[in-house]
Amino acid sequence: MASASPPKAARPLTWIDDINFMLGSGYYALNIALTATYVVVRENYRHKPLASQNMLIFGEVNDFESWERYLGFLCGMYGLFRAYKARSRQAAIASLVDYAQIFVAVMALVCSPFLLAYYVIAYLLIYLLFPQPMLPLHERLDKLTPEAVLDDVRTPGCDTTWVIYHYAPYHRECRLVAPVVADLAARYATDRLKFGALDVGEFTKTAQRLGLDLSAVSPSLPALILYDKGEEVARLPYKRGRGGLAGGGWTGKDVVKAFELDMRYTRSLQKAEGKKAQ
Template structure:
């Protein structure tokens, strides 16, 4: 009996890992941001293999030593970031940044022109592509400004609304794009609902809620409404809080989401 249960759990883990692997491969193929980065990194190995016979044995040994150092440093940073980063989006962004730095550094050892080529390639990728944001909504709702205004003026089914104002063009918003959906899965109930407004699509809405699009650290902004009145926001206006300070734990504490959930369970 125990052996059968263990086999079943192993099978579930295998399916889960398979799904994760397929999702990663699909993202690499379907998203230009990931595809161009993958091709750029892969091109180094192609260049390395095709030009290896042009180098002396001493240079090849020195280059291999530098490559191993870069790999060890990259893996160490990966472990550190995996522990510190709360979202996969932020982790991937950091890892791509470190990988680009190490690749340019190794390319400098090979040839200055190769390093210059990679720097130009990464600049083009930065200018013409963007890391995709988390597409899941959890239990939150994608709102247009008109829908939000209707909720705030006419009221809705929920007493509280926690709304995230983000921009699809902001890297800090992309890094934190899965935080609200994941919170909504845990804390959404009949008393509190969660919504998202994309100020990248509706920039004129920002002024209505006292958000300055010219100040990077004001995005994303989270505002809690009670019966159509704003009662709290994070980060607060003129706050020194950075987007990197936004975590699920901090938002949960700031907006007292645990208390709202307990009030709902207690029938308050």
């Protein structure tokens, strides 16, 4: 069976939910707290000679406030652009945190190489000691195993359509895109249109059979596969003619269009109503 107790219908996540979830994790809370210590660094170094005073690669940028304005503009613009292009709200928040860290790290180098070393060590310790959070998918999607896929999903003529999220917990994009799938499940899941999650990082043979690369930077993860009547009918990302991948940066809108979820949702409701009428 897919799961001992299927998840209850959940409302779509909001910005507040995503912010609370990320700030509630030790990883992001400590990273933000460490980045905020830049206020102390600024007070201590803005009137002191800088370690970068003789660096000419940036022209006339040779005092603290000039460096701050220059780097603040660059990191701010890149961070906002990456947040705007992000695949999920959590990915947008993570991008802003990343570029804030880059800003602090470069400003630390400008002030003192030793200060940069302290920051690098501190960030590294947080990365090693505190796991990056991932939305608990089992609360919103059916938790699947390879056996459950064979029994419940790939049964020939199965009258339930399945959308299965294939992920590996150590893969950054898998963690950040999980809320997208959770939102789709909240909007479209019915008794005849179900959403499940399969940890291919744990079930590596299944990943090999599906042609999924399990490296931490794999472009084939996360993968979303649509099964209808027991057969795979669509996948994101999908393989192109010469073996390359297309649709690797898929978003919720891409899934709705490629998997025709609006049509399938309406059809599943009609089937349910027809069954009740009988």
